[in-house]
Amino acid sequence: MVSRLKKIFLSLLFLLLISSAHAVKIEFVDYPEVVYTMEKSSVKFKIINDGFQKDTFYLSVWPSNWVSLERYFVTLYPGEEELLQFTVEPPMNAAGNIIFTVSARSTDTGQAGSGEIILNIKRRTGTYISDIRLNQDKLVPKETLVIQPILVNLDKTQSKQLVVKTRIAKDDRLIKMFEDELLLPPDTEKSLSIPFEIKNTYEYGIYSIQVSLYDKFGAPIHSKTSSFEIKKYSDFYEDRQMKKSLLETTFVINITNKGNYPQSFVVKETMPKMAKYFFYPEMEPTSQEEKENRVLYTWVLNDIKPEQSVVIVYHLRFGKAAFTLFIALLLLSFIISLFYKPTLLKKYSDFVDLEKGNLITLHVRNNSIRDIHNVVVKDTVPPVFTVVKEFETLKPEIKVTPTGTTLVWKIDRIGPREDRILTYRVKPVMHIEGKIRLPKAYFSYKSGKMIISKVAEKIVSLRKK
Numbered sequence: 001m002v003s004r005l006k007k008i009f010l011s012l013l014f015l016l017l018i019s020s021a022h023a024v025k026i027e028f029v030d031y032p033e034v035v036y037t038m039e040k041s042s043v044k045f046k047i048i049n050d051g052f053q054k055d056t057f058y059l060s061v062w063p064s065n066w067v068s069l070e071r072y073f074v075t076l077y078p079g080e081e082e083l084l085q086f087t088v089e090p091p092m093n094a095a096g097n098i099i100f101t102v103s104a105r106s107t108d109t110g111q112a113g114s115g116e117i118i119l120n121i122k123r124r125t126g127t128y129i130s131d132i133r134l135n136q137d138k139l140v141p142k143e144t145l146v147i148q149p150i151l152v153n154l155d156k157t158q159s160k161q162l163v164v165k166t167r168i169a170k171d172d173r174l175i176k177m178f179e180d181e182l183l184l185p186p187d188t189e190k191s192l193s194i195p196f197e198i199k200n201t202y203e204y205g206i207y208s209i210q211v212s213l214y215d216k217f218g219a220p221i222h223s224k225t226s227s228f229e230i231k232k233y234s235d236f237y238e239d240r241q242m243k244k245s246l247l248e249t250t251f252v253i254n255i256t257n258k259g260n261y262p263q264s265f266v267v268k269e270t271m272p273k274m275a276k277y278f279f280y281p282e283m284e285p286t287s288q289e290e291k292e293n294r295v296l297y298t299w300v301l302n303d304i305k306p307e308q309s310v311v312i313v314y315h316l317r318f319g320k321a322a323f324t325l326f327i328a329l330l331l332l333s334f335i336i337s338l339f340y341k342p343t344l345l346k347k348y349s350d351f352v353d354l355e356k357g358n359l360i361t362l363h364v365r366n367n368s369i370r371d372i373h374n375v376v377v378k379d380t381v382p383p384v385f386t387v388v389k390e391f392e393t394l395k396p397e398i399k400v401t402p403t404g405t406t407l408v409w410k411i412d413r414i415g416p417r418e419d420r421i422l423t424y425r426v427k428p429v430m431h432i433e434g435k436i437r438l439p440k441a442y443f444s445y446k447s448g449k450m451i452i453s454k455v456a457e458k459i460v461s462l463r464k465k
Contacts, residue, residue, distance in 0.1 A: 037128075344362060
C-alpha cells in the first residue's frame with residue numbers, strides 16, 4: 001500500500017515539474033479606459049516565460065475580427081519577458097463591455113496560458129466616416145488620385161450640417177488641404193469625390209491622408225486616415241530651337257526635369273568635323289570626341305531638380321571665316337588683276353625710215369576670262385611727226401589738232417585670250433637730232449557693267465642695229 005502511494009506521489013511530482021517547466025503568464029500593463037468605435041486603440045501586455053526552458057509561444061487574441069496583433073510568435077528564455085501590444089478598432093455598431101482574451105501557446109508542448117481584459121466600448125457620435133476609398137494606391141506624376149470619403153449619418157430623423165477637411169501630408173509636412181461643406185440627410189450614407197493631381201514637384205514616397213469631420217460649429221466629430229504612394233518617376237522634356245542670321249547660326253537646347261527626383265542628363269551633339277572651327281559654346285562641353293568625319297560634343301548635366309531647366313547654347317559663327325574668305329578673294333582678285341587683265345603694249349622704232357616712216361605697233365591683249373566690249377584705243381602723235389595715211393591693220397579715226405594728231409580705234413569685242421594688233425607709221429616733218437620719246441597710248445573697255453580705262457602697260461622703243 002505504501003509503495004503504491006509512493007508511486008502516485010512521484011507521478012504527481014513529475015507532472016508538476018513538467019508543467020512548471022513550460023509555464024507562461026500574460027499580464028496587461030497599459031490599456032484605455034474607454035475604446036471608441038471607428039477609432040484605433042492600443043492595449044499593451046507582457047508575456048512572461050515562467051518555466052525552466054527556452055520556449056517559443058504562438059499568440060492570439062479573441063475576438064479577432066477587430067484586432068491587429070503586433071506579433072504572432074515570440075521566443076523567450078526562462079524568466080524572460082517581453083512587452084507587446086494589439087490594436088482594436090470596433091465598428092460603429094459595437095457598444096458595451098467586451099472581453100478580449102490574449103492566449104499564448106507553447107509550440108513545443110502545446111501548453112497554454114491566457115489573460116483577459118474587459119474594454120468599455122462607446123460610440124462618440126452617430127455621424128462618422130466609415131471608409132476612405134482611393135481609385136489607386138500607387139501613382140506617378142501626371143496621374144490623379146481620387147479620394148472618396150464615405151460619410152454616414154445614423155440619426156433617423158435629423159440632418160447634419162458638416163464640414164469635411166481632407167489633409168494630405170508627407171513626413172508631417174502638409175502638402176495640400178481640401179475643405180467641403182455638405183448637408184447629410186437622416187439615415188444616409190454619402191461619398192465625396194476629391195481629385196488630387198500628382199505633380200512632379202511632389203517627392204516620391206508614402207503620403208498620408210487624414211479626413212476629419214466637423215459639425216457646423218467647428219467641433220470635431222470623427223477622423224479617419226489612409227495612405228498612398230507616389231512612385232519614383234523619371235522623365236525629361238527636351239526643346240530644341242535654331243536661330244539663323246547672316247553669318248551666325250545659334251542652337252538653343254532647353255532640358256527640363258519632369259521627374260520627381262534630382263537626376264542627371266546627357267546631351268550629345270554631332271556635326272561635321274569642319275564645324276569645330278566655327279563652334280562657340282556658351283557652356284563648355286564635358287567632352288569632345290572626333291571620329292571619322294564627325295565631331296561629337298557631350299554635356300553631362302548633374303542633379304537637375306524637378307521642374308528645373310538647364311539651357312545649352314552654342315553658336316556656329318562664320319564671320320571670321322567670311323572675313324578670311326573675303327580677304328582671300330580680294331587677294332585673288334588683286335593677283336588676277338595683275339596677271340589676268342586686258343593690256344596694251346606700245347612698240348616703236350627710234351630710228352628714222354625716211355621712205356616708209358617709223359612703224360608704231362599697239363598690241364591689245366585680253367588676258368581675262370571674259371569678253372570685253374566697246375574697246376577704244378587712243379594714241380597721240382606729236383606735231384613733229386605726220387601720220388602716213390596708209391594702214392596695214394584696222395584704220396583708225398584721225399583728228400589733227402595744234403598739239404598733234406590723235407588716232408582712235410574702236411573694237412566691238414575681244415574674246416578671252418584674244419589679241420588685236422594695231423599699226424600705223426609716222427614720218428618726221430623736220431630734221432631731228434637725238435631721241436624723241438613718244439607719248440603713252442590709252443585704251444578703255446567695258447567688262448560686265450563696268451567701264452575701265454587703262455594706260456599702255458609698256459612702251460618699248462626698238463633701236464636699229
